[in-house]
Amino acid sequence: MGIIETVERIREQSLENQKRQQPVKMTSYRCSKCRDTTWIIVDDKARRCQCYKIDKTKKLWEASGVSIEQQDKTFKSYIPYSYDTKRARECGIEYFRNYNERKNTRYNSIAFLGQVGSGKTHLSIALAVNFLNREIPVVYMPFRDTMMNIKMNILDHEYYQKSLEKYQKAEILLIDDLYKGKITASDLNIMFEIINYRYINQMPIIISSEKGIDDILKMDEAIGSRIYEMCKGMIVEIKGKENNYRIRGCRN
Ligand SMILES: [Zn+2]
Incomplete structure:
Protein backbone atom coordinates (compact mmCIF):
# COMPACT_ATOMS: atom_id res chain seq x y z
CA MET A 1 0.00 0.00 0.00
CA CYS A 49 2.07 18.46 8.82
CA GLN A 50 3.67 21.52 10.45
CA CYS A 51 2.33 20.32 13.83
CA TYR A 52 4.76 17.37 13.62
CA LYS A 53 7.75 19.71 13.31
CA ILE A 54 6.45 21.86 16.15
CA ASP A 55 5.97 18.85 18.45
CA LYS A 56 9.50 17.69 17.68
CA THR A 57 10.88 21.15 18.42
CA LYS A 58 8.97 21.30 21.70
CA LYS A 59 10.44 17.93 22.69
CA LEU A 60 13.92 19.32 22.05
CA TRP A 61 13.12 22.20 24.40
CA GLU A 62 11.97 19.75 27.06
CA ALA A 63 15.21 17.81 26.63
CA SER A 64 17.07 21.04 27.46
CA GLY A 65 15.01 21.39 30.62
CA VAL A 66 12.63 24.09 29.39
CA SER A 67 8.96 23.21 29.13
CA ILE A 68 7.07 25.12 26.47
CA GLU A 69 3.66 23.76 27.43
CA GLN A 70 3.95 25.03 31.01
CA GLN A 71 5.77 28.21 30.26
CA ASP A 72 5.30 31.19 32.55
CA LYS A 73 7.82 33.39 30.76
CA THR A 74 5.52 35.50 28.59
CA PHE A 75 5.53 39.15 27.56
CA LYS A 76 2.63 39.64 29.94
CA SER A 77 4.44 38.15 32.93
CA TYR A 78 7.61 40.17 32.29
CA ILE A 79 7.62 42.96 34.86
CA PRO A 80 9.62 45.96 33.67
CA TYR A 81 11.39 47.75 36.55
CA SER A 82 12.05 50.97 34.69
CA TYR A 83 10.96 53.00 31.72
CA ASP A 84 13.75 51.40 29.76
CA THR A 85 12.97 47.77 30.55
CA LYS A 86 9.47 48.59 29.41
CA ARG A 87 10.97 49.53 26.07
CA ALA A 88 12.92 46.26 25.98
CA ARG A 89 9.66 44.39 26.20
CA GLU A 90 8.14 46.60 23.52
CA CYS A 91 11.07 45.79 21.25
CA GLY A 92 10.42 42.07 21.71
CA ILE A 93 6.73 42.50 20.95
CA GLU A 94 7.52 44.65 17.92
CA TYR A 95 9.96 42.03 16.64
CA PHE A 96 7.28 39.37 16.89
CA ARG A 97 4.65 41.51 15.18
CA ASN A 98 6.89 42.48 12.27
CA TYR A 99 8.56 39.10 11.89
CA ASN A 100 7.00 38.28 8.52
CA GLU A 101 8.18 41.50 6.92
CA ARG A 102 11.61 41.19 8.43
CA LYS A 103 12.39 37.48 8.18
CA ASN A 104 13.82 37.44 4.66
CA THR A 105 15.92 40.53 5.02
CA ARG A 106 19.51 40.98 6.15
CA TYR A 107 18.38 42.53 9.43
CA ASN A 108 16.04 39.87 10.75
CA SER A 109 17.45 39.12 14.22
CA ILE A 110 17.26 40.47 17.75
CA ALA A 111 19.66 40.56 20.70
CA PHE A 112 18.91 41.12 24.39
CA LEU A 113 22.26 42.03 25.96
CA GLY A 114 23.86 43.17 29.18
CA GLN A 115 22.82 43.39 32.84
CA VAL A 116 22.43 40.15 34.79
CA GLY A 117 18.91 39.64 36.09
CA SER A 118 17.20 42.07 33.74
CA GLY A 119 15.10 39.34 32.16
CA LYS A 120 16.92 38.82 28.88
CA THR A 121 16.22 35.10 28.93
CA HIS A 122 12.63 35.80 29.96
CA LEU A 123 12.07 38.02 26.90
CA SER A 124 13.83 35.58 24.54
CA ILE A 125 11.73 32.67 25.76
CA ALA A 126 8.55 34.77 25.57
CA LEU A 127 9.38 35.38 21.91
CA ALA A 128 9.99 31.68 21.29
CA VAL A 129 6.67 30.72 22.93
CA ASN A 130 4.81 33.18 20.70
CA PHE A 131 6.50 31.82 17.58
CA LEU A 132 5.88 28.20 18.55
CA ASN A 133 2.22 28.96 19.19
CA ARG A 134 2.10 30.34 15.67
CA GLU A 135 3.71 27.10 14.42
CA ILE A 136 7.05 28.71 13.63
CA PRO A 137 9.73 26.39 15.02
CA VAL A 138 12.36 28.01 17.24
CA VAL A 139 15.30 25.80 18.16
CA TYR A 140 16.69 26.42 21.64
CA MET A 141 20.46 26.51 22.05
CA PRO A 142 21.62 26.99 25.64
CA PHE A 143 25.15 28.15 24.82
CA ARG A 144 27.34 26.43 27.40
CA ASP A 145 25.62 23.05 27.43
CA THR A 146 25.43 22.95 23.66
CA MET A 147 29.11 23.81 23.25
CA MET A 148 30.13 21.15 25.76
CA ASN A 149 28.02 18.59 23.99
CA ILE A 150 29.31 19.37 20.52
CA LYS A 151 32.95 19.46 21.68
CA MET A 152 32.61 16.14 23.49
CA ASN A 153 31.68 14.56 20.19
CA ILE A 154 33.93 16.56 17.89
CA LEU A 155 35.85 13.46 16.73
CA ASP A 156 32.66 11.80 15.54
CA HIS A 157 32.41 13.63 12.24
CA GLU A 158 28.88 12.55 11.42
CA TYR A 159 27.52 13.51 14.84
CA TYR A 160 29.38 16.81 14.71
CA GLN A 161 27.90 17.73 11.32
CA LYS A 162 24.42 16.68 12.43
CA SER A 163 24.57 18.76 15.62
CA LEU A 164 25.81 21.77 13.71
CA GLU A 165 23.05 21.43 11.14
CA LYS A 166 20.40 21.42 13.83
CA TYR A 167 21.47 24.95 14.75
CA GLN A 168 22.46 26.12 11.28
CA LYS A 169 19.19 25.17 9.62
CA ALA A 170 16.63 25.96 12.32
CA GLU A 171 13.98 28.35 11.07
CA ILE A 172 14.70 30.56 14.07
CA LEU A 173 17.62 29.89 16.44
CA LEU A 174 17.55 31.08 20.04
CA ILE A 175 21.08 31.28 21.49
CA ASP A 176 20.67 31.64 25.25
CA ASP A 177 23.56 33.10 27.27
CA LEU A 178 25.97 33.51 24.37
CA TYR A 179 29.66 33.46 25.48
CA LYS A 180 28.86 32.40 29.03
CA GLY A 181 31.86 30.87 30.77
CA LYS A 182 35.42 30.44 29.53
CA ILE A 183 35.55 30.65 25.75
CA THR A 184 38.09 28.61 23.80
CA ALA A 185 39.23 28.73 20.18
CA SER A 186 37.13 25.70 19.36
CA ASP A 187 34.02 27.40 20.84
CA LEU A 188 34.65 30.26 18.46
CA ASN A 189 35.13 27.92 15.50
CA ILE A 190 31.82 26.20 16.21
CA MET A 191 30.03 29.52 16.69
CA PHE A 192 31.46 30.86 13.44
CA GLU A 193 30.17 27.85 11.52
CA ILE A 194 26.68 28.36 12.94
CA ILE A 195 26.50 32.16 12.69
CA ASN A 196 28.13 32.37 9.27
CA TYR A 197 25.74 29.81 7.80
CA ARG A 198 22.76 31.73 9.12
CA TYR A 199 24.24 35.05 8.05
CA ILE A 200 24.76 33.90 4.44
CA ASN A 201 21.31 32.34 4.25
CA GLN A 202 19.57 35.24 6.04
CA MET A 203 18.14 33.09 8.80
CA PRO A 204 17.04 34.84 12.00
CA ILE A 205 18.61 34.46 15.44
CA ILE A 206 17.41 35.54 18.86
CA ILE A 207 20.34 36.10 21.24
CA SER A 208 20.57 36.64 24.95
CA SER A 209 23.95 37.45 26.49
CA GLU A 210 25.49 39.11 29.50
CA LYS A 211 28.07 40.59 27.14
CA GLY A 212 27.47 43.93 25.48
CA ILE A 213 27.77 44.34 21.72
CA ASP A 214 31.28 45.82 22.07
CA ASP A 215 32.42 42.73 24.03
CA ILE A 216 30.84 40.46 21.43
CA LEU A 217 32.75 42.30 18.69
CA LYS A 218 35.99 42.10 20.70
CA MET A 219 35.55 38.38 21.40
CA ASP A 220 35.70 37.55 17.71
CA GLU A 221 35.27 40.14 15.00
CA ALA A 222 34.10 37.79 12.26
CA ILE A 223 31.29 36.42 14.44
CA GLY A 224 30.58 39.74 16.17
CA SER A 225 30.26 41.81 13.00
CA ARG A 226 27.82 39.30 11.51
CA ILE A 227 25.71 39.30 14.68
CA TYR A 228 25.84 43.10 14.72
CA GLU A 229 24.60 43.31 11.15
CA MET A 230 21.89 40.68 11.57
CA CYS A 231 20.52 42.40 14.68
CA LYS A 232 20.85 45.92 13.32
CA GLY A 233 18.03 48.04 14.73
CA MET A 234 17.15 45.37 17.29
CA ILE A 235 20.10 45.36 19.68
CA VAL A 236 18.62 45.82 23.14
CA GLU A 237 21.45 46.56 25.55
CA ILE A 238 20.84 46.92 29.27
CA LYS A 239 23.77 48.67 30.92
CA GLY A 240 22.76 48.91 34.57
CA LYS A 241 19.87 48.51 36.96
CA GLU A 242 18.90 52.18 36.73
CA ASN A 243 18.38 54.45 33.74
CA ASN A 244 21.54 53.27 32.13
CA TYR A 245 19.87 51.48 29.37
CA ARG A 246 20.02 51.89 25.66
CA ILE A 247 18.33 50.40 22.69
CA ARG A 248 19.99 50.91 19.37
CA GLY A 249 17.49 51.61 16.68
CA CYS A 250 14.28 50.22 18.16
CA ARG A 251 11.85 53.07 17.76
CA ASN A 252 8.75 52.96 19.88
ZN1 LIG B 1 -1.19 18.69 12.03
Whole structure:
Protein backbone atom coordinates (compact mmCIF):
# COMPACT_ATOMS: atom_id res chain seq x y z
CA MET A 1 0.00 0.00 0.00
CA GLY A 2 1.38 3.40 -0.97
CA ILE A 3 1.92 6.11 1.59
CA ILE A 4 -0.93 8.25 0.22
CA GLU A 5 -3.41 5.41 0.60
CA THR A 6 -2.12 4.79 4.10
CA VAL A 7 -2.56 8.42 5.01
CA GLU A 8 -6.05 8.50 3.55
CA ARG A 9 -6.92 5.36 5.46
CA ILE A 10 -5.66 6.76 8.75
CA ARG A 11 -7.68 9.93 8.15
CA GLU A 12 -10.83 7.96 7.33
CA GLN A 13 -10.41 5.72 10.35
CA SER A 14 -9.90 8.67 12.60
CA LEU A 15 -13.03 10.29 11.18
CA GLU A 16 -14.98 7.04 11.61
CA ASN A 17 -13.91 6.75 15.24
CA GLN A 18 -14.99 10.29 15.86
CA LYS A 19 -18.42 9.64 14.35
CA ARG A 20 -18.91 6.56 16.44
CA GLN A 21 -17.98 8.24 19.70
CA GLN A 22 -19.78 11.54 19.38
CA PRO A 23 -21.01 14.06 16.87
CA VAL A 24 -18.00 15.35 14.91
CA LYS A 25 -16.48 18.38 16.53
CA MET A 26 -13.50 19.99 14.79
CA THR A 27 -12.28 21.27 18.11
CA SER A 28 -11.70 17.74 19.35
CA TYR A 29 -8.54 17.57 17.18
CA ARG A 30 -5.35 19.11 18.45
CA CYS A 31 -4.54 19.90 14.83
CA SER A 32 -7.45 20.38 12.47
CA LYS A 33 -5.19 20.48 9.40
CA CYS A 34 -4.09 16.84 9.67
CA ARG A 35 -6.71 15.64 12.17
CA ASP A 36 -3.83 14.57 14.41
CA THR A 37 -2.44 12.09 11.88
CA THR A 38 0.65 14.36 11.36
CA TRP A 39 0.31 13.79 7.60
CA ILE A 40 -1.23 16.01 4.96
CA ILE A 41 -1.53 15.65 1.18
CA VAL A 42 0.06 18.42 -0.88
CA ASP A 43 0.09 18.07 -4.70
CA ASP A 44 -0.71 14.36 -4.43
CA LYS A 45 2.23 13.79 -2.12
CA ALA A 46 2.10 12.88 1.54
CA ARG A 47 3.87 15.47 3.65
CA ARG A 48 4.44 15.91 7.35
CA CYS A 49 2.07 18.46 8.82
CA GLN A 50 3.67 21.52 10.45
CA CYS A 51 2.33 20.32 13.83
CA TYR A 52 4.76 17.37 13.62
CA LYS A 53 7.75 19.71 13.31
CA ILE A 54 6.45 21.86 16.15
CA ASP A 55 5.97 18.85 18.45
CA LYS A 56 9.50 17.69 17.68
CA THR A 57 10.88 21.15 18.42
CA LYS A 58 8.97 21.30 21.70
CA LYS A 59 10.44 17.93 22.69
CA LEU A 60 13.92 19.32 22.05
CA TRP A 61 13.12 22.20 24.40
CA GLU A 62 11.97 19.75 27.06
CA ALA A 63 15.21 17.81 26.63
CA SER A 64 17.07 21.04 27.46
CA GLY A 65 15.01 21.39 30.62
CA VAL A 66 12.63 24.09 29.39
CA SER A 67 8.96 23.21 29.13
CA ILE A 68 7.07 25.12 26.47
CA GLU A 69 3.66 23.76 27.43
CA GLN A 70 3.95 25.03 31.01
CA GLN A 71 5.77 28.21 30.26
CA ASP A 72 5.30 31.19 32.55
CA LYS A 73 7.82 33.39 30.76
CA THR A 74 5.52 35.50 28.59
CA PHE A 75 5.53 39.15 27.56
CA LYS A 76 2.63 39.64 29.94
CA SER A 77 4.44 38.15 32.93
CA TYR A 78 7.61 40.17 32.29
CA ILE A 79 7.62 42.96 34.86
CA PRO A 80 9.62 45.96 33.67
CA TYR A 81 11.39 47.75 36.55
CA SER A 82 12.05 50.97 34.69
CA TYR A 83 10.96 53.00 31.72
CA ASP A 84 13.75 51.40 29.76
CA THR A 85 12.97 47.77 30.55
CA LYS A 86 9.47 48.59 29.41
CA ARG A 87 10.97 49.53 26.07
CA ALA A 88 12.92 46.26 25.98
CA ARG A 89 9.66 44.39 26.20
CA GLU A 90 8.14 46.60 23.52
CA CYS A 91 11.07 45.79 21.25
CA GLY A 92 10.42 42.07 21.71
CA ILE A 93 6.73 42.50 20.95
CA GLU A 94 7.52 44.65 17.92
CA TYR A 95 9.96 42.03 16.64
CA PHE A 96 7.28 39.37 16.89
CA ARG A 97 4.65 41.51 15.18
CA ASN A 98 6.89 42.48 12.27
CA TYR A 99 8.56 39.10 11.89
CA ASN A 100 7.00 38.28 8.52
CA GLU A 101 8.18 41.50 6.92
CA ARG A 102 11.61 41.19 8.43
CA LYS A 103 12.39 37.48 8.18
CA ASN A 104 13.82 37.44 4.66
CA THR A 105 15.92 40.53 5.02
CA ARG A 106 19.51 40.98 6.15
CA TYR A 107 18.38 42.53 9.43
CA ASN A 108 16.04 39.87 10.75
CA SER A 109 17.45 39.12 14.22
CA ILE A 110 17.26 40.47 17.75
CA ALA A 111 19.66 40.56 20.70
CA PHE A 112 18.91 41.12 24.39
CA LEU A 113 22.26 42.03 25.96
CA GLY A 114 23.86 43.17 29.18
CA GLN A 115 22.82 43.39 32.84
CA VAL A 116 22.43 40.15 34.79
CA GLY A 117 18.91 39.64 36.09
CA SER A 118 17.20 42.07 33.74
CA GLY A 119 15.10 39.34 32.16
CA LYS A 120 16.92 38.82 28.88
CA THR A 121 16.22 35.10 28.93
CA HIS A 122 12.63 35.80 29.96
CA LEU A 123 12.07 38.02 26.90
CA SER A 124 13.83 35.58 24.54
CA ILE A 125 11.73 32.67 25.76
CA ALA A 126 8.55 34.77 25.57
CA LEU A 127 9.38 35.38 21.91
CA ALA A 128 9.99 31.68 21.29
CA VAL A 129 6.67 30.72 22.93
CA ASN A 130 4.81 33.18 20.70
CA PHE A 131 6.50 31.82 17.58
CA LEU A 132 5.88 28.20 18.55
CA ASN A 133 2.22 28.96 19.19
CA ARG A 134 2.10 30.34 15.67
CA GLU A 135 3.71 27.10 14.42
CA ILE A 136 7.05 28.71 13.63
CA PRO A 137 9.73 26.39 15.02
CA VAL A 138 12.36 28.01 17.24
CA VAL A 139 15.30 25.80 18.16
CA TYR A 140 16.69 26.42 21.64
CA MET A 141 20.46 26.51 22.05
CA PRO A 142 21.62 26.99 25.64
CA PHE A 143 25.15 28.15 24.82
CA ARG A 144 27.34 26.43 27.40
CA ASP A 145 25.62 23.05 27.43
CA THR A 146 25.43 22.95 23.66
CA MET A 147 29.11 23.81 23.25
CA MET A 148 30.13 21.15 25.76
CA ASN A 149 28.02 18.59 23.99
CA ILE A 150 29.31 19.37 20.52
CA LYS A 151 32.95 19.46 21.68
CA MET A 152 32.61 16.14 23.49
CA ASN A 153 31.68 14.56 20.19
CA ILE A 154 33.93 16.56 17.89
CA LEU A 155 35.85 13.46 16.73
CA ASP A 156 32.66 11.80 15.54
CA HIS A 157 32.41 13.63 12.24
CA GLU A 158 28.88 12.55 11.42
CA TYR A 159 27.52 13.51 14.84
CA TYR A 160 29.38 16.81 14.71
CA GLN A 161 27.90 17.73 11.32
CA LYS A 162 24.42 16.68 12.43
CA SER A 163 24.57 18.76 15.62
CA LEU A 164 25.81 21.77 13.71
CA GLU A 165 23.05 21.43 11.14
CA LYS A 166 20.40 21.42 13.83
CA TYR A 167 21.47 24.95 14.75
CA GLN A 168 22.46 26.12 11.28
CA LYS A 169 19.19 25.17 9.62
CA ALA A 170 16.63 25.96 12.32
CA GLU A 171 13.98 28.35 11.07
CA ILE A 172 14.70 30.56 14.07
CA LEU A 173 17.62 29.89 16.44
CA LEU A 174 17.55 31.08 20.04
CA ILE A 175 21.08 31.28 21.49
CA ASP A 176 20.67 31.64 25.25
CA ASP A 177 23.56 33.10 27.27
CA LEU A 178 25.97 33.51 24.37
CA TYR A 179 29.66 33.46 25.48
CA LYS A 180 28.86 32.40 29.03
CA GLY A 181 31.86 30.87 30.77
CA LYS A 182 35.42 30.44 29.53
CA ILE A 183 35.55 30.65 25.75
CA THR A 184 38.09 28.61 23.80
CA ALA A 185 39.23 28.73 20.18
CA SER A 186 37.13 25.70 19.36
CA ASP A 187 34.02 27.40 20.84
CA LEU A 188 34.65 30.26 18.46
CA ASN A 189 35.13 27.92 15.50
CA ILE A 190 31.82 26.20 16.21
CA MET A 191 30.03 29.52 16.69
CA PHE A 192 31.46 30.86 13.44
CA GLU A 193 30.17 27.85 11.52
CA ILE A 194 26.68 28.36 12.94
CA ILE A 195 26.50 32.16 12.69
CA ASN A 196 28.13 32.37 9.27
CA TYR A 197 25.74 29.81 7.80
CA ARG A 198 22.76 31.73 9.12
CA TYR A 199 24.24 35.05 8.05
CA ILE A 200 24.76 33.90 4.44
CA ASN A 201 21.31 32.34 4.25
CA GLN A 202 19.57 35.24 6.04
CA MET A 203 18.14 33.09 8.80
CA PRO A 204 17.04 34.84 12.00
CA ILE A 205 18.61 34.46 15.44
CA ILE A 206 17.41 35.54 18.86
CA ILE A 207 20.34 36.10 21.24
CA SER A 208 20.57 36.64 24.95
CA SER A 209 23.95 37.45 26.49
CA GLU A 210 25.49 39.11 29.50
CA LYS A 211 28.07 40.59 27.14
CA GLY A 212 27.47 43.93 25.48
CA ILE A 213 27.77 44.34 21.72
CA ASP A 214 31.28 45.82 22.07
CA ASP A 215 32.42 42.73 24.03
CA ILE A 216 30.84 40.46 21.43
CA LEU A 217 32.75 42.30 18.69
CA LYS A 218 35.99 42.10 20.70
CA MET A 219 35.55 38.38 21.40
CA ASP A 220 35.70 37.55 17.71
CA GLU A 221 35.27 40.14 15.00
CA ALA A 222 34.10 37.79 12.26
CA ILE A 223 31.29 36.42 14.44
CA GLY A 224 30.58 39.74 16.17
CA SER A 225 30.26 41.81 13.00
CA ARG A 226 27.82 39.30 11.51
CA ILE A 227 25.71 39.30 14.68
CA TYR A 228 25.84 43.10 14.72
CA GLU A 229 24.60 43.31 11.15
CA MET A 230 21.89 40.68 11.57
CA CYS A 231 20.52 42.40 14.68
CA LYS A 232 20.85 45.92 13.32
CA GLY A 233 18.03 48.04 14.73
CA MET A 234 17.15 45.37 17.29
CA ILE A 235 20.10 45.36 19.68
CA VAL A 236 18.62 45.82 23.14
CA GLU A 237 21.45 46.56 25.55
CA ILE A 238 20.84 46.92 29.27
CA LYS A 239 23.77 48.67 30.92
CA GLY A 240 22.76 48.91 34.57
CA LYS A 241 19.87 48.51 36.96
CA GLU A 242 18.90 52.18 36.73
CA ASN A 243 18.38 54.45 33.74
CA ASN A 244 21.54 53.27 32.13
CA TYR A 245 19.87 51.48 29.37
CA ARG A 246 20.02 51.89 25.66
CA ILE A 247 18.33 50.40 22.69
CA ARG A 248 19.99 50.91 19.37
CA GLY A 249 17.49 51.61 16.68
CA CYS A 250 14.28 50.22 18.16
CA ARG A 251 11.85 53.07 17.76
CA ASN A 252 8.75 52.96 19.88
ZN1 LIG B 1 -1.19 18.69 12.03
